[in-house]
Amino acid sequence: MNQAIQLQNPPEYSLLQDKVTLLKKIDNCQTMNDFQKLFREHCINTSNPYFLNQLYGNVDQTALQVEHLISNYNTNVYTYEVAPVFTLIEKETVKYLLKKIGFDVEKSDGIFTQGGSISNLYGMLLARHQHNRKIKQDGISQKLYCLISEASHYSIKKNANILGIGEDNVIEFKAHQNNYDLERLLKEFKPFVVCLVAGSTVLGDFDNLDTIITLCHQYHTWVHVDASFGGCALFSSEHKNLLGGIEMADSVSWNFHKVLSLPIPCSVFLTRHKDVLRSTTYKEARYLFRETDEIEPLDLDIGQKTLFCGRKADATKLYVLLKVHGESYLENKIDSLFKLRDRLVREIEIRKRFYLICQPTYLNVCFVYTDDISDIEKTSQTVLSIRQRLLEENIMIGVHQIGAGPHFFRVPVINQFDVDFLLDAIDRFGFNISNNVSAHTFS
Numbered sequence: 232m233n234q235a236i237q238l239q240n241p242p243e244y245s246l247l248q249d250k251v252t253l254l255k256k257i258d259n260c261q262t263m264n265d266f267q268k269l270f271r272e273h274c275i276n277t278s279n280p281y282f283l284n285q286l287y288g289n290v291d292q293t294a295l296q297v298e299h300l301i302s303n304y305n306t307n308v309y310t311y312e313v314a315p316v317f318t319l320i321e322k323e324t325v326k327y328l329l330k331k332i333g334f335d336v337e338k339s340d341g342i343f344t345q346g347g348s349i350s351n352l353y354g355m356l357l358a359r360h361q362h363n364r365k366i367k368q369d370g371i372s373q374k375l376y377c378l379i380s381e382a383s384h385y386s387i388k389k390n391a392n393i394l395g396i397g398e399d400n401v402i403e404f405k406a407h408q409n410n411y412d413l414e415r416l417l418k419e420f421k422p423f424v425v426c427l428v429a430g431s432t433v434l435g436d437f438d439n440l441d442t443i444i445t446l447c448h449q450y451h452t453w454v455h456v457d458a459s460f461g462g463c464a465l466f467s468s469e470h471k472n473l474l475g476g477i478e479m480a481d482s483v484s485w486n487f488h489k490v491l492s493l494p495i496p497c498s499v500f501l502t503r504h505k506d507v508l509r510s511t512t513y514k515e516a517r518y519l520f521r522e523t524d525e526i527e528p529l530d531l532d533i534g535q536k537t538l539f540c541g542r543k544a545d546a547t548k549l550y551v552l553l554k555v556h557g558e559s560y561l562e563n564k565i566d567s568l569f570k571l572r573d574r575l576v577r578e579i580e581i582r583k584r585f586y587l588i589c590q591p592t593y594l595n596v597c598f599v600y601t602d603d604i605s606d607i608e609k610t611s612q613t614v615l616s617i618r619q620r621l622l623e624e625n626i627m628i629g630v631h632q633i634g635a636g637p638h639f640f641r642v643p644v645i646n647q648f649d650v651d652f653l654l655d656a657i658d659r660f661g662f663n664i665s666n667n668v669s670a671h672t673f674s
């Protein structure tokens with residue numbers, strides 16, 4: 232392992248707090264070099280190949296250069312006037328992505344957002360507007376319901392709070408089971424939106440978009456697909472079928488800062504209904520937007536269809552990557568991640584004391600290390616202790632639990648790491664730990 236790249240354990244809170252206190256003059260923290268040192272010593276380096284903790288990691292070097300470039304201009308992509316080239320770049324990139332989804336480019340639209348959670352907010356807001364356009368002026372006066380796949384990201388419930396729907400009116404359904412349950416819920420609750428997930432946060436599952444969207448549309452219900460994590464499978468001819476049916480969705484969230492390692496944020500919201508995006512978000516601001524005949528038909532002031540005023544030129548990062556390396560670069564990247572995933576899965580399957588939690592559909596590999604898979608508590612203790620021990624060796628893996636099951640490792644295959652090195656380390660620590668856990672448990 233490359234020891235030059237250190238993962239730092241979270242340092243003692245009080246020591247670090249002391250170092251960052253704003254009004255106290257810190258002798259050794261005045262130059263940029265000092266700050267570089269402070270950050271290096273007290274921030275996790277996600278480019279470490281063994282940063283396997285969340286659904287992102289590493290930073291694409293081309294896109295990092297673009298990030299610096301656009302920050303140099305420090306402008307806002309709300310009007311063409313102040314960001315002409317970035318405006319056209321965003322429009323080009325959105326057009327390309329709409330085609331990738333399979334939407335009719337003339338009738339659909341999209342904007343870059345500050346992340347997947349915000350893209351989900353756009354999806355739910357557009358759905359609410361389509362359901363009842365009077366709410367924009369009058370506010371909510373009736374109870375509204377939202378159906379969500381039980382594997383949905385927590386941002387959906389937060390968004391229900393933001394939109395005045397209320398978290399309790401978000402109803403989860405099991406998108407993997409037959410559609411009987413969903414149809415019953417559609418009839419009973421008449422939801423304004425159904426939120427599905429393509430690439431769930433923990434298991435990396437994909438809801439069956441094709442059949443569920445078809446059913447929801449029979450009930451005239453807006454379907455939002457959260458493809459924040461899974462969307463990038465669309466770049467691969469071999470794996471894009473995971474998202475079969477996405478072209479029927481009413482709206483989609485898609486992140487490029489996860490699997491593609493672009494600097495955070497790089498996320499898009501896309502909708503099949505161009506008119507709904509504009510009418511939902513439009514607010515007159517004469518001091519800012521020029522509604523002249525030349526600008527309006529060309530839709531050049533993108534800020535007229537965003538929820539927030541100022542926005543960075545984040546689309547430029549994906550745009551330059553496509554221009555410089557071409558689509559095949561993205562396809563190869565996704566395919567090589569799937570190959571690494573397969574290699575990890577094969578090794579887990581043949582090694583003793585390693586057990587997969589489920590066969591992965593996407594890039595998340597979920598597994599446990601235990602010498603007694605039937606003992607949930609012992610398995611959990613072993614996994615949690617191994618995680619702690621791994622941290623001391625600069626290996627950071629997320630641990631999760633579903634329901635009353637055991638805690639398990641979730642390795643998102645985004646960084647390029649050495650499979651044998653990782654599993655050998657788990658085996659080495661796990662073997663000692665599980666013996667200790669046994670001694671402790673049975674003494």
Ligand SMILES: Cc1ncc(COP(=O)(O)O)c(C=O)c1O
Pocket residue numbers: 286345346347348349383384386428430431432457459460486498
């Ligand atoms: C499925 C899914 N949707 C949305 C998000 C949120 O994305 P962001 O962190 O860009 O807001 C995540 C984050 O991991 C996610 O896994």
